[in-house]
Amino acid sequence: MTRRILGVGAVIRDADGRFLLVLRGHAPQAGRWTVPGGKVEPGESLRAAVVREVAEETGLHVEVEDLAWVVDIPGDDDVVFEVHDFVATVRSGTLQAGDDAADAGWFSPPEMAGLPLTTGLIKYLTRAGFLIDEGDAMPELLPLDPDELLTTTRSVRKRLDLERPVPLDVVKEALEVALQAPTGSNSQTWHWIVLTDPEIKQKVADLYAKSFATYSANQPRRDDTARRVASSAQYLADTMAQVPVLVIGAIYSGADLPDGNQAGLWGSLLPGAWSLQLALRARGLGSAWTTLHLVYEREVAEILGIPPNVHQGVLLPVAYYTGTDFKPAGRKPLDDILHVNGW
Ligand SMILES: Cc1cc2nc3c(=O)[nH]c(=O)nc-3n(C[C@H](O)[C@H](O)[C@H](O)COP(=O)(O)O)c2cc1C
Incomplete structure (x- = not known):
């Protein structure tokens, strides 16, 4: 039987409209950026869990406001995470990644479009009205020479x-x-x-x-x-x-x-x-x-x-694409196919 696990997350923006995101350090979706959050502990209210998770992952203390959306995220072995994401505002603290966040930072919508994000994040932010439309997340160019x-x-x-x-x-x-x-x-x-x-x-x-x-x-x-x-x-x-x-x-x-x-x-x-x-x-x-x-x-x-x-x-x-980088591929040696001044 499917086991449901309660989770929370926080949509947090600064005065410039940038979103606070954390880089997931563990599965599921390790290596992707998402809003801070995590599992609700036994006996804990959803809002208290938001305050605790944001503090653990980012070092920031937030005030929790409205519920933004609820989403079911399938996990391994018949587990479904029922995640309640709330709007929240930073009240104090200094940003520092902690707990299972490998990194944390503020990102504008164009910057977010260049990041590997957790599945569906742009869709949920768009549906909840945080991005005017998905075109808001137009990517900037990757720093590739x-x-x-x-x-x-x-x-x-x-x-x-x-x-x-x-x-x-x-x-x-x-x-x-x-x-x-x-x-x-x-x-x-x-x-x-x-x-x-x-x-x-x-x-x-x-x-x-x-x-x-x-x-x-x-x-x-x-x-x-x-x-x-x-x-x-x-x-x-x-x-x-x-x-x-x-x-x-x-x-x-x-x-x-x-x-x-x-x-x-x-x-x-x-x-x-x-x-x-x-x-x-x-x-x-x-x-x-x-x-x-x-x-x-x-x-x-x-x-x-x-x-x-x-x-x-x-x-x-x-x-x-998922993941972050691609490598040059193996190819036949140039000398096998190079003909200078004739075959
Ligand atoms: C003319 C041409 C036709 C191709 N047709 C297909 C195709 O129908 N399906 C497919 O999956 N890949 C197709 N490929 C992709 C090649 O398999 C791929 O370019 C090659 O394995 C080298 O990998 P890389 O592009 O990652 O360097 C095609 C590539 C070219 C240039």
């Missing part, structure tokens, strides 16, 4: 946060950056189809999963790296419909694709798609380059109303 950005923008699949909403404005901002990519004769014949509707995403995801099943059944015996990619790709195929945003890059190509080498056509779309991945990464969002839906390109076009003279080139699932 150009080489770091280029070498750590990975295909993100298992670390896509399926719970955290992605504001359309963030995707549009990244697309504005992507539109600076080159196109042949500056033709800009690309189109970007952004899917957020759950039913539409489900239809496209079903076709992707069907194509993935055929593809993966025909893969040869694999080495360790290929097996890891396959497991990650399987996960994406299983969860594609739940990814908050799917972006399809497409290009006007005439009714038929050109004969022969098509680099001139796709070169006017694909650099923009990679720029989009980079711009998303710089804003704390992950994506993965995928093409398997193209087996059913016409079916996808029908679902989305894409005209017959426009061809699709890439499907990017887009979400905030």
